[in-house]
Amino acid sequence: MEREIYDEDHEAFRKVVKEFLKRYATEAKRTQWDADGEIDRETMLAAGAQGLIGLSVPEEFGGAGMLQDYRFRAVVNEEIVGAGLGSLAGAFGIQDDLAVPYIVHMGTQEQKQKWLPGMATGEILGALAMTEPGAGSDLRGIRTTAKKADGGYIVNGAKTFISSGKTADIVVTFVKTGEGNRPDAFSLLILEDGMAGFDHGKKLQKMGFHGWDTAELSFVDVFVPDENLIGGKEGLGFIQLMMNLPLERLSIGVAAAAAGEAAFVWSRDYTLSREAFGQRVADFQNTRFRLADMATTVDVLWTYIDRAMMLYKDKKLTAEEAAKVKFWATDREAELLDIGVQLHGGYGYITEYPIARAYLDARVHRIYGGTNEIMRDIVSRQIVGKR
Ligand SMILES: Cc1cc2nc3c(=O)[nH]c(=O)nc-3n(C[C@H](O)[C@H](O)[C@H](O)COP(=O)(O)OP(=O)(O)OC[C@H]3O[C@@H](n4cnc5c(N)ncnc54)[C@H](O)[C@@H]3O)c2cc1C
Structure with missing residues (x-):
């Protein structure tokens, strides 16, 4: 059955994706990703340069500005998955559907300026960390805490099963900033690679998606500045x-x-x-x-x-x-x-x-x-x- 949601712009973009795959996603590359357990940065940078990631990043920050239109993302997915490259599709998906939207839709102007341009080019890769060893479906049962300190928060806890968690430069992290489990007891903080006490842990060995990393993260007294609180207001995380x-x-x-x-x-x-x-x-x-x-x-x-x-x-x-x-x-x-x-x-x-x-x-x-x-x-x- 012919699909009716795409126009010539989507089909022109499809050609760009196919061209990218021919150049950067050879069988040798796929085998390398599977062996390494991650997509190499060079490929992510090439995807950024060709406009295959950062699709919802506003144009003023170097993206394609497709805020609510998912059709271009769907074209990327169809072509990459159709080429048998599920891991690559997954890595692009984490960047564009799980990390970027929190900054685009909920970030402060300063947060957008700081991170979005690099996320559109692939220089900054993101991840989203909600799940913990003891809480997945029941997210309000998380135990990672962010206690208020002078100028920021002190984060302690652990996350697991975090897609792109090993390769990410920034991790949008779901933390407890209040008591109990009311919706306003939670916030989202951006943890940055290299912050003292933030460990990307080990890559988990999975049944599938071998070329896409999934990691355990741990946080021991990590100082996270106030500027990294998504939206600039506490209690909005949930x-x-x-x-x-x-x-x-x-x-x-x-x-x-x-x-x-x-x-x-x-x-x-x-x-x-x-x-x-x-x-x-x-x-x-x-x-x-x-x-x-x-x-x-x-x-x-x-x-x-x-x-x-x-x-x-x-x-x-x-x-x-x-x-x-x-x-x-x-x-x-x-x-x-x-x-x-x-x-x-x-x-x-x-x-x-x-x-x-x-x-x-x-x-x-x-x-x-x-x-x-x-x-x-x-x-x-x-x-x-x-x-
Ligand atoms: C490869 C991989 C990648 C992932 N990537 C991410 C990521 O990037 N970021 C992130 O935060 N998380 C990620 N996750 C975590 C994932 O979202 C959780 O594993 C999932 O939400 C389930 O949580 P859980 O594993 O704690 O299972 P549990 O919540 O312990 O569930 C165990 C079983 O109980 C069932 N169950 C639980 N509650 C109910 C209920 N109320 N009614 C009926 N049945 C119920 C579940 O359906 C399941 O069958 C990833 C997981 C995997 C395996």
Whole structure:
């Protein structure tokens, strides 16, 4: 089914992304990222120079100024995921969907001036640290504290599972600045690489996304100046997180649809070229029916996601709608990739093949950004209320 949300500007941008991939994301590079467990800085700088990151950074700070229009980000995602480079797509996503928005939408003028130009070029890479060893879904259960001191805060605690946490220069960190767990007891502070007592910890070994770092962070008496309090006002952290979560969940939905479509394309091409019992694997009725199921699911997925992207553009994507998108899209992604692996036979299990890597990468889509159970909880509360 033809999609209708893109115009010639998006298609022209798609060509830029394809060109970038040809030049900077070769198979040798992908293998290097997987071996190193991170995307190298040179690639991130090249992405900045070509305008592939920093899309929502206002033009006055060197970005593309796409504040609410997610379509260009979707083009980046589709092309990179479609090329079998999930880790690269993930690293770009953290920069553009999880780190940059807090400064663009909620930062003070000084914070924008200090960090946004470097974030658009790739010289400054960001991460978002909410989850802790003892608290993930239940974010109000975090224990990292930021106690007021002269001119700033003293931060103590730990975060875990932080995407791009090892490579990040700045980390938007969710901390407790008040007592109890009322929403106004939390704030967001920017911790900078090199601050005394801030340790990026070790890279965690993951099931998938091997070329994209995930780290444990620890903070021991880290002094963070007042200027690094996002928005310049204490007690807004929880609300600020809630404000960006729809975008984070939309972005996972887009990544899931892109991987689902890639699963279909890879499976179609593979079964057309593979022979068994004297015919193409694509000619078995089972394969044809599975491909028909996949193609239809991909059409429905994009129709839904495209609608969500347009709602986001008009500032109408609610937390509940974004939660639906996140759990529904990632559940469909899992089904599509599972069928795809099966249609590839043994090769579907070999990580040299993109379908195998995408299958492993996709598993976390149902866990991070809020688990799919939490997403269903958000949606169901709207339906039946909560006692
Ligand atoms: C690879 C990776 C990258 C990540 N990147 C980041 C990042 O960049 N920044 C960041 O802050 N975090 C990140 N996370 C953390 C991620 O968001 C959390 O793992 C996730 O929110 C779940 O939290 P948890 O692991 O503490 O699980 P728990 O909250 O302990 O949940 C365990 C199980 O209980 C279920 N559960 C919990 N509460 C309920 C409920 N109310 N109703 C029904 N079921 C429930 C969950 O759905 C899950 O199945 C990442 C995680 C991974 C694995």
